[in-house]
Amino acid sequence: MDDHAHLDHVHPDHAHLHGSYWLDTAPPGTLLPPPEGPLTVDVAVIGAGIAGLSTAWELARRGRSVAVLEADRIAAGVTGHTTAKVSALHTLIYDRLRRTRGPEAAALYARSQAEAVRHIAETADALGVDCDWEETAAYTYAEDVSRTDALKAEAEAAREAGLPAAYVTDTDLPFPVAGAVRVTGQAQFHPRKYLLALADGIRRLGGTIHEQTRVTGLTEGDPCMLTTRSPASATEVGARSVVVATHYPVFDRALLFSRLSPRRELVVAAPLDAIGAPLGMYITQEQNTRSVRTAPMDDGRRLLIVTGEHFTPGSGGDVEERFARLCAWATDRFGDLTFTHRWATQDNDSTDSVPLVGPLHPGSRHAYVATGFGGWGMSGGVMAGRLLAEQITGGTSPWDDLYDPRRLASVVREGAAFLKQQADVARHFVGDRLPSLTEPSVETLAPGDGAVLRVGGERRAVHRDEDGQLHALSARCTHLGCLVAFNRAERAWECPCHGSRFDVRGAVVQGPAVDPLEPRDL
Template identity: 65%
Template sequence: MPNPPPLPGHDNSFWMETSDTTSYPPLVEDITVDVAVVGGGIAGLSTAWELIRAGRTVAVLEARRIAAGVSGHTTAKVSALHTLVYDRLRRTRGPDAARLYARSQQEAVERVATTVTELGIACDFERAAAFTYVTDPAACAGIEAEARAAAEAGLPATYVRRTGLPFAVGGAVRVEDQAQFHPRRYLLALAEDFRRRGGLVFEGTRITGLSEGDHCRVTAGSGRTVTARDVVVATHYPVFDRALLFTRLAPHRELAVAAPLPAGHDPGGMFITEQEGKRSVRTAPMDGGGRLLIVTGESFTPGTGDTRERFRRLDAWMRKRFPVGDTAYRWAAQDNHSTDTVPLVGAFHPGSRHTYVATGFGGWGMSGGVMAGRLLTGLITGDAPPWAGLYDPRRLRSALRGAPAMLREQAKIARHFVEDRLRAASADSVARIPPGTGAVVRVGGRPCAVHRDAAGTVRAVSARCTHLGCLVAFNAAETTWECPCHGSRFGVDGAVLQGPAVRPLEEVDVSGAEDSGSGAPAPPP
């Protein structure tokens, strides 16, 4: 089999490449604080920072490195314009809900702006207009409706037919006074200010257990514990299933490519369309001068389809429409969409007294994470903002309105559960897996996720996701195993890269199958 052509660009996020690394210690002893925040992305760090300013003692517990997961691989738009959310909210939850959503998100934009000034953060913070556009004139009615709904909700929104994009649009919503920034530089500065105020940050500390009560306790994989009156679970996808939030969340992965843009060709704003598999466009200043064009899109469910082809398609779209130089970077990010559109931020489940969650930001985690930090701090300190009910995970009416989407998502997961066990394996033997690729092979009736590196060395792990048992699939572009049911991601060694799974895939010895060339599909166990 011929080797596929190399993918465009350097395999790393621009934000990760152009910011400092972190080296906070792991948790090595039992501690007690007022609040334990599980997760060191923008939602977790914003919450911790707001809480310590409110006089609480706080510990942040991050499984890998802070601001290096979704927050380190975002498009980094800080905006209250979230594609077509306002017309949808107005129709499903009423105009008051749309106004509360707009107010909470725009206040998050302003919170970032004031924090940048207050702390003197050099994070390339820039004000810019945000646009949601369509190229098909037949879709303009929806855009006009969104512009009206966003304006009625209180945003400085207008309907326009021209933008700074180098191609024609059918119509667009334009919202002024939005922002973009370097998310890693912002968050690392926030973490350092949090630490200077007495906050504790622990990296390399994966939390695997939660005990609730008047005094909660979270337990790390090492066995060390943190006792706290309140616990915030801000792990992107909740790592505990007791609230059954996984029935109301749908994971989506998106790709990004970035290339230098010649002077005079900056489109002058932030742009997004849900057409063409989603396309999002912005620019960022480069350290050596000039602008970097960042294009995001190709939204898909993790563990499905050919990610390499999606990268090439996205890169081709960028090159067709913009006079860019050589592609400099490529990366991917993942987010979770709630089935009723609105993020889930608040009490973890109906019986919660001291546990809270922040999830389901639907691709808008920069403003959403900052909003969550303020909301959760208000709930914990007894000063909840007026929009707390809008985001409450315990909401029933909106959950019922989102039932059709929830049922579709659960039906998709059920299909994966059944079809993955009945279908043939993705390779008919271990011996036939080419170098640099991976495949699921049944060895002795057991599904094994087998990867062969460029040197020919084989590594195999169980193909059953440790979250709820779906079978993983290989992502050749990122050299990872991904679960199509709830979005857990694993390295080829089985290590957890992204939850909700908290346990690694079990290593499997397939040397016998490799030597004999066996490992053909067997009847499902």
Template identity: 60%
Template sequence: MKRFPDASSYWMQTVEMPAFRSLAAPTQADVIVIGAGIAGLSTAWELSRAGCHVIVLEAGRIAAGVTGHTTGKVTALHTSIYSRLRSQHGEEAAGLYATSQSAALHHLLEVAAELDVDCELERRPAFTYCEDPEGVQALRTEAQAARQAGLSADFVTATGLPYPVAGAVRVDGQAQFHPLKYLRALADDLTARGGQIYEGTRVTELDEGEPCRLTTESGETVTARHVVVATHHPVFDHALLSTRLTQHRDLVIAGPIPAGLDPAGMYITSEDGKRSVRTAPGPDGERLLIVTGEAFTPGAGEDTEARYARLQSWAEQRFPSFKATHRWAAQDNSATDTIPLIGPMRPGNQNVYTATGFAGWGMTGGVLAGRLLASLITAAPRPAWAEFYDPRRLGSAARTAPAFLKAQWDTGKHFVKGRLDSLGDGTNGPCAALRPGEGTVVRAHGRPCAVHRDEQGELHAVSAVCTHLGCIVAFNNAERTWECPCHGSRFALDGEVLQGPALHPLEQQDTDGL
């Protein structure tokens, strides 16, 4: 397969985001937002518009994490969620989900119009489909559940796809957009209102006192009445939310197709390890086809390059004129009870909030989180679904217990397996067998080491023990990263943190004797 640029989504290549300096002195604000993806920036913008002094602290660049690698769909149709919600939590829960997600979609449209931003916003129908006739009844059930929840959903057998489907759920009036162009406008308006954004500022400590006190990696302190942890997976997890979250990573490829072959919609199926299809405006009157799929657990040690090859083969078979010109990957987490976690992080504390567990639908969820958290922090009228998303909920614990227990079993299994594998010569083979560009985990100097051979043939080593909770990382051969299978932390080859919840880099190790 063609070697693509590393970690460069189409969105990040086609917009220049504003740059902000790092925090270099102690400061204070009404609200500190940790994380500058769509959830963090939406929350900060809503709070600033309500008159709060807001500071956003981002460890890297704004919108360059999960948000910068999304597919940019804004819809209330989330695969087959309504039949699942109805089964696990009842019809009222499904209705609250549909109402809140639809409200988020319409709010994004209103904000884009208010800021007069050209973010390639297009209204499109959304489809959940299947090619296998055995999946038809489940989709009929989903269409009915979505209608009862309040969506204008229909079961159909005809779509705009260039290949036949056995059936699909269709909801009209949904949207797709360029997420970074939208967030650039949000960031510009936020700073114009007096909000402050600091990049390259990783928060390493959080004291939930009165006021809250945060400490950055460089030792600076920030105080605020309220703190919002909007870091995808909560980097501060005093409520053990990680036990209620599962991680998955999806691969994305994109390339131009003639405008006449545009399927004119947003499509997703759970078949073949998930496949998602949409288009975006491309150069010279063409459309950019964006295909997502091959969901996997980060750090599971699977052959990611082979997954890319399967995804590209699938796309070329169904869209014969398609040739991928871009590729990237997106990481998401899901709540074990299906419902995102948005609100106060834990019982007994009304000053620290979080937004997580969007299950791959973070564009809608991030906008929803911004409005909801702003209403909670400013004591504005709360939407009817505030309690529905509250992380402190207990709800249908018995009915969702199997998913919760499976998540704990999987985490424990990864922890034990990683420790056992690292006792041998290596999880992927001994160091001597490594070719340029490859990596493995071996037992060296009495501890697990993550070893990589660079393109010049030189070995480099870091600790293979994730600095979050001590699981053993594995090598991603497509993205050339170290990934933790327990909670999804990702590290660069030199050990630097790429994605939390880990806050600290992997320790450097000596390569002598490897």
């Protein structure tokens, strides 16, 4: 099929499209205010996505006093922009684990993820929340016959690891595939509806949740001390234990950023007639990743959700063109579509494809981290919450070692991925400081566009708004100083080194940066 055949006809009027469907259909509700003054709790959890709220829920159920500190709104960040597949089938992970860490590690991974899938279902039932939970099968597929050997190996490895996996050639997609790995008993849901109910459950158990509360400092000790910043004030939070669940760690005492690579993917959505709409969840690594699922709509139709076109933040080129390619692919395979939503999601891949969940660094006694879910944060975040709750309350888990951020053996085995990540970051650190032969000028900036320009010997991030006004900021990411780049489609400045993102006024949209880009004069 020609993914570009209809490119000119599927470029919707993006100005009239909604953003994330999950945010659009589950409003945020009343703001949960920042702490009014110094606060002391058993556990402070930084981040109110699925990993943070799952951790807080498990700890509150064990009788611990918990405070969740969220820089924005509950489930409005990465979790609010996911595709919300709840699955233990993670593309081609099991054959890789079997080869790199052995069959036992693959079995532990499968068990931990499968238990997380069941745990979400049980928790949703206990909370009495209607979160559009649908049990279905998950598929990793390929259209290219040359990839079927890898799929057969994955099906065998996943089956050996304990999953109900099979190699198949038939699916409920409206186009043929060469082959697929199928795992039954998986699920899809509305993540924001689930997490808003989970947040209410945490509060009923005595926990507190504070939105618009950005954590800017961590001093480890007994207790640990956090410094926070909110629109109106700043305060401190003392906690026996701290969990950093900010997707990309805002505190990196173990240099985890050297083992994480950020990846951004685009999402488009359009209604389908329920009759004939696929009910399975699908993903392929072909065509720069294509992920497909549908969700139930109030009017009886189903919403087709297509994800793909992954790229490193700040290195995506023409992101509008990427959106158009994704729309063209969906139209080629599903017929005429009227796109209603588009958004983007961001993930972090670890160098060995296994999340980093456990103590924050080798010397840590009271600080923990959950990161590196590689696009599978729904099951991974719940797994992390259960694992960290066990560790914080003095228990152990069969998969402590599998996910331990301090593991070194797997880093050695995955040396090529580790070195590639460091080379990419080093390229930006060095290349950003060299003069460019083709730098744009202020005069060339169209309304809505932005670019990094050299002004008076300094690099500045300059954006021209739709009214023609210019806005200049420091072009150095406040995390570690890499040069940001402009994403016109999302109107954001992005750091290609570690994935920090800023709005056109410089405010932090996504970490690990915690400080804004400073304004500059032109």
